[in-house]
Amino acid sequence: MKLVAVSAGLSTPSSTRLLADRLAESARGELAAHDQEVETEVIELRELAVAVANNLVTGFPSPQLATAIDAVTGAHGLIAVTPVFTASYSGLFKSFFDLIDPDALTGKPVLVAATGGTARHSLVLEHALRPLFAYLHAAVVPTAVYAASEDWGSGGDEYTEGLPARIRRAGGELAALMAVRAVAQEPGEDDITALERQLSDLRFD
Template identity: 70%
Template sequence: MKLVAVSAGLSTPSSTRLLADRLTDTVRDELADQGHKADVDVIELRALAVAIANNLVTGFPPPQLAAAIEAVTSADGLVTVTPVFSASYSGLFKSFFDLIDPGALTGKTVLIGATGGTPRHSLVLEHALRPLFTYLRTVVLPTGVYAASEDWGSGSDAHTEGLPARIRRAGREMASILVARATDPLPEDDLALSKKKLSDLRFD
């Protein structure tokens, strides 16, 4: 299986990349426990920022950006993590996905994640990230993972799950869906037809 993580962290190192790594490692471990091997590719949008801006203006992606887009559209599963700016995903994160054809991700399994300085931004998963990937017709996992600064190194209590527990739960969900699709895949003709039907839908 091919697993691609998209990290929109701006610093090096960044908590966004750290969360992306933790999530992909967990999915890979869960898949291994079920007898499946996953190849992981991490795309750092920070390194593609200039190329993304140029593509938005010219309409043509340079080779490195084209390769990143191809990796995302051909992946079996996506792990997407963005830092929070002004209570939403970063502009870099959104700009990258603006470059991908809306139908290219149809039916793809997506795990959403975000990082921020305060727990107040945790709803970004539901009011920004989930609608974005629903619009792109992906299958967004029930569990999204938000990590505030204080979550790193914290454990759970009687009322809330700690960050490691949320990461494990999301990883199990993604691995279960990927394994189910691998063992009982939709025939190519049916998949193509499903994509066509979805692309023909209008939401007026």
């Protein structure tokens, strides 16, 4: 299987890229623990910024941008991570997904995540990111992950989970959905056998 993470971070190093890497590793680890091989790829949108702008103006993607779009639409699972700009996703993030065919992500398992300087922006996951991918008919996992500056290195407390725990839970949910969709797309199985395998694969910790 192929897992693609899209990072819209602009700086180097980037907390957005770091979160994308950790989420991808979490999902990959869950799949590997259940004997599922997965190839991971991270797409850095800042490297495609000029190509994205040119595509919006001309209607034609550069070869590098076309390869990135093909990777996203052809993946078995997608992780989409953006920094918070003006209480929403970044313009570069939105512009890239504006170039995706509206039907290309139908049913695709997607994990949404965001980074920001303060926890006050965490609702961006629900009022901006989740509706965007619902419009694209993606299957967004229940747990979305927001990482504020103070979350890095935090273990949480008795009332809240720390960032590592949220990453593990979200990665497990994405892995489970990817496994289910892969089984559903396998040829030659009757509906009962496919359903039994799907229920078995859903038992990710």
